[in-house]
Amino acid sequence: MKSLRAAVAIAIPALILLLIFSGTLVHILTESWWFDAIGFADVFWTRISWQIGVWVAIFAIYAIVLWGNYRIAMGVTRDRPFQIPQSLQSNQVDVRPIIGFIPTLLVLALLAIAFLAAANGVSAWETILKYFNATAFGQADPIYGQDIGFYVFRLPLYEAIADWLMALLVWSLIFTLVVYGLKGAITTQYGWKYLLRGQAKLHVSLLLVAIAILVAVDFWIQRFELLYSTDGVVFGAGYTDTHAQLQAYWFMGFATLALAVLLIASLWRGGFALPIYGIVIYLAALILASGIYPWFQQQFIVEPNELDKERPYIANNLEFTRMAYQLESVETEDYPANTTLDRDALLENQSTLRNIRLWDYRPLLSTYRQLQEIRLYYRIEDVDIDRYVLNGNYRQVMLAARELSYAQLAEAAQTWVNQRLKYTHGYGVVMSPVNEVTPQGLPLLFIQDIPPESPEIDLDVTEPAIYYGELTDYYVFTNTSTPEFDFPQGDENATTFYDGEGGVSIGSFGRRLAYAYDLGSLRVLISNYFTPDSRILYHRDVRERAQRIAPFLQFDTDPYITIIDGRLKWFIDAYTVSDRYPYSEPVARTSGAGPVLNNLDVRAVAEGDINYIRNSVKVVVDAFDGTVQFYAINDDDPLLTTYRKIFPSLFIDPADIPANVDEHFRYPLDFFKIQAQVYLSYHMDTPDVFYNREDLWRFPTEIYEGTEQLMEPYYVILRLPEGDREEFALILPFTPVNKNNMIAWMAARSDKEDYGKLLLYEFPKQELVYGPRQVEARIDQNPDISQQLTLWSQEGSRVIRGDLLVIPIEESLLYVEPVYLRAEQGELPELRRVIAAYGDEVAMEETLDQALASIFEIPLPQDAPPGTAVGEALAPLPGELRVLTQELVTTYEQAQTALQNGDWATYGDYQQQIEALIQQLNQAAQEEGAIAP
Secondary structure (H helix, E strand, O other): OHHHHHHHHHHHHHHHHHHHHHHHHHHHHHHHHHHHHOOOHHHHHHHHHHHHHHHHHHHHHHHHHHHHHHHHHHHHOOOOOOOOOHHHOOOOOOOHHHHHHHHHHHHHHHHHHHHHHHHHHHHHHHHHHHHHOOOOOOOEOOOOOOEHHHHHHHHHHHHHHHHHHHHHHHHHHHHHHHHHHHOOOOOOOOOHHHOOOHHHHHHHHHHHHHHHHHHHHHHHHHHHHHHHOOOOOOOOOOHHHHHHHHHHHHHHHHHHHHHHHHHHHHHHOOOOHHHHHHHHHHHHHHHHHHHHHHHHHHHHHHHHHHHHHHHHHHHHHHHHHHHHOOOOOOEEEEOOOOOOOOHHHHHHOHHHHHOOOOOOHHHHHHHHHHHHOOOOOEEOOOOEEEEEEEOOEEEEEEEEEOEEOHHHOOHHHOOHHHHHHHOOOEEOEEEEEOOOEOOOOOEOOOEEOOOOEOOOOOOOOOEOEEOOEOOOOOOEEEOOOOOEEEEEEOOEEEEEOOOOOOOEEOOOHHHHHHHHHHHOOOHHHHOOOOOOOOEEEOOOEHHHHHHHHOOOOEEOOOOEEEEEOOEEEEEEEEEEEEOOOOOOOOHHHOOOOOOHHHHHOOOOOOOOOOOEEEEEEEEEEEOOOOOEEEEEOOOOOHHHHHHHHHOOOOEEOHHHOOHHHHOOOOOOHHHHHHHHHHHHHHOOOOHHHHHHOOOOEEOOEEEEOOEEEEOOOEEEEEOOOOOOOOEEEEEEEEEEOOOOOOOEEEEEEOOHHHOOOEEEEEOOOOOOOOOHHHHHHHHHHOHHHHHHHHHHHOOOEEEEEOOOEEEEEOOEEEEEEEEEEEEOOOOOOEEEEEEEEEOOEEEEEOOHHHHHHHHHOOOOOOOOOOOOOOOOOOOOOOHHHHHHHHHHHHHHHHHHHHHHOOOHHHHHHHHHHHHHHHHHHHHHHHHHOOOOO
C-alpha cells in the first residue's frame, strides 16, 4: 500500500509536469521535422542540445547549491522547530497546520528559483558557443592591449558567469536567512550585534565572504567596461576613466578583498559589529574612490583642458568607430561639380541616361496595384529595384511580386478549406523599366498579366507560383485530395496540385496528431482531405523563415524578388552585429545631426545599441519550394568565421556561389543607411575638428506630396568618374548641418568584382553646389513650372512630385524629378512631366529627352513620341547628318544674335543659309534612310 501511495505521489506530479510542458515538447518535435525537411537538422539540434544542456546545468547547480544551503541551515537548527513570527499570526487562525507545510514550501521555492534561473540562462547558449569558437580580429584595443575578439567573444561570458554566480549567492543568502528566521535563529534578545551566533553566524559569514570575493572579481571585469563608457566627450574610455575610474576599480577590488578578510576575522569574535563597521567604511571608500575622486578629476583637471586631455581618446573613438562600421576603407575623391556637360558628354553616357529612374516606387506601387493585381485576392505589397541584361542591354528595372492575400477574399469565402487547402499561393511578377512610359503616362510593362507574359524581352518566368513571400504568414496544406486554386482563367479558375519539395510530410496519423496539437486545430486531425502525400507548408514569410534558421543574424527589412533561370527567388541581406566593439559609437548615439534614425527606419536592423555590423551573408529563398541558402560573402568578418565554426553546414562558401545568383547581389539599403548615418560625423578624421564639430553633415531633404522629408539612398546605373563602364550603385548626397547646399555624395558599388566598395566624392567647399532642397526651391520659383503645377492642382488632379534624383555624369551633376498626376479620388498616378535641372537651367517637359534638349539646346524631331526612351532622341546621328545638324544649330544661334542686335541684313543672310542647310539635311537624311523620300 505504501509503495502504491509512493508511486501515485510520483506519478501525479510527473503527469502534471508532462501536461504543462507537452506543448513545448510537441513544438520541438514539429520544429525538428521542419528543420529536417529544409536540410538544416544539424543546425536545429546544435542549438537545441546546447539550450537543453545549459538549462540542465544551471538548474542542477542552482538546485544543488540552494539545497546544500538549506540542508546546512536545517542541520544547524535541527533542535529548533519552525515557527511563524508573531506579527504574521492571527488570533482567529490556527497556524500549526501551516507550520507543517513550511519544509515543503521551502523546497518548492527552491525548485522554482532554480527553474526560473535556468529559463533565463538558456539564451547563454550562443555566448558559450562563441566563447569556445572565438576568432581573433587581429586588432588590439589601445588601453589594455587585448584583441577585439576578447571583448566580442570572451568578456560577455565572463560577465554572464559573474552575474549568474552573484544571483546564485544572493539567493542562497536570502534563502538561508529565511530558514534561520523561520527557525528562530535570528533574534535580537542579545542585542543587534548578536543577531546570529554560532554555526548560523559562520554559515552566513561564509556566504558574505563569497559575495565579497565575487564583487572583487566584478571590479576586475568592470575595468574592461570602461571601453564602453558614455561619460566622456566621446564613446569609450576618456581621460577621467583611465586616470581616475580605473584606479578606483583597482582600489575597490582590493578593498573588497580586505572586507572579505574582515568577515573571516569576525568568525572568531562575537557578534556582527566588526563586519558591520567594515561595511560602513567600505561604502564610504566606494563613494570616495568611485564618485568623488573621478568627479574632482573631471571638474578640475579635465574640463579646463578638455581637448588637450581627451585628444588621444577622441582619436581612439574615431579609429575604432570607422573600423566597426567598415568606413575605414572609404575611398575619397574630389568632385569639381563643374558645368561643362554638352551633347558629346551626354552621348558618351547614354547608358546612364537610359537608366535614370523616372518611376518613384510609391506612385508606381499604386499603379501596379490598379493595373496588375487582377483579382481582389491578389496583393502587390512592395516594389523592388534590380538590374538585368535584357536583350543584350544592361537595364535597371522595377519589379513586384503578385502575392495572395487571403484577408482580401470575400468574407463568405473565408473558410478553413479555402484558407488552408485552396488559396495557397500567389502568382507571377510585374516588371517595368525605370525610365519608360507609355503615351498614357503609365509604366511600360516588360512582364505582366496571368500567366506572366514577356514578349518584349528575353526573360521568361517558368515557375510563377509564390508559396513563400512577404505576405505568406500562415500555414497551408498541399497535395490533398482537393486541387488548389492556381490562377484565374476567364470565367474559370485554373487548378493545380503542388509538385514541389517544400513543406513537411503529414501523411501519417502520428504527424497529423502532432500538428493538430501544435497548431491547436482539430480539423488537421479529422479532415478527410488529407492523403499519404499531403504536406504542410509553414514559416512561409521569407524573412521570418531565414530568421528562424539563423536567429543570431539580423536581417534587412526589405527582401527583394528576382528571376533566376525562370524561377522566382527572394534575396535577403543578413548582418552579423555586436554591441561589444571597444570605443565604437553605437548606432543609437550617432544621430548628432538630428533624430535621423527613426526617419531612415534602420532600427529594425539595429536591434539594440549595436556598434559593429557587417553584411556578411546573403540569403536566397525559392518562392516555390522554400529552399533557403545562406551564402557567405565576407571571409574577413571574425563574427561570421565564428558562426561558421559553430554551424559548419549552414553557410555556402563564396567560391561556390553561382554566377547567376552573384549578379543579383546589391549593396543593402539598411546597411548603407547605418554607414551613412555614422559617416555624418565620422568623416572628420582629426580629433580637433571632431571635438569642435566643425564639419558636421546631415542628410538632404526633399518635398514629397507637400511634406518635407529626408532623402533616402537610391539605386542607379551610372559610370563613376574613374570607371570605364556603367555599373549598379547605391548613392546618397550629403549637405552641411543647417545648410542646404551639397557638400559630398557617397556611392556604394554593387557589381561583382567591385561589390562593397564605398566611394565618397567631395565638392569644393569654396563653391556653391545646389542641394536637393535648393533645386526644389528653384523649381518652385520657375514661373512656367509653378503656374502649370498650380493649374493641374486646381483641375481635380493631385500633383505628385517624385524623388529628386542627383545624377553624377562625368564631373557634373544633373538633377531629375518626375511629376505625376493623379485624380483627386483616384489611385492611378500617371507620369506626365519630367523636370531636369543643370547649373542655372531648369526645364519641365513631357520626356526627359525633351527636358535635356531644352537645357542643352539640342534640336529634337517635332514628332518624337511621348514614350520615347531616355536617350533615343539624343542618339548619335550618322555620318554627314551630325555635321549638318551642328552647323544648323550654330547658324540659327548666329541669326538670333543678329536679330537681337537689329542687324537685319546679316539676319537675312543667315536665314538663307538656314534654308540651304535644311535642304542639305533633308537630302542627307534621305540618303541615310532616316526619312522617306
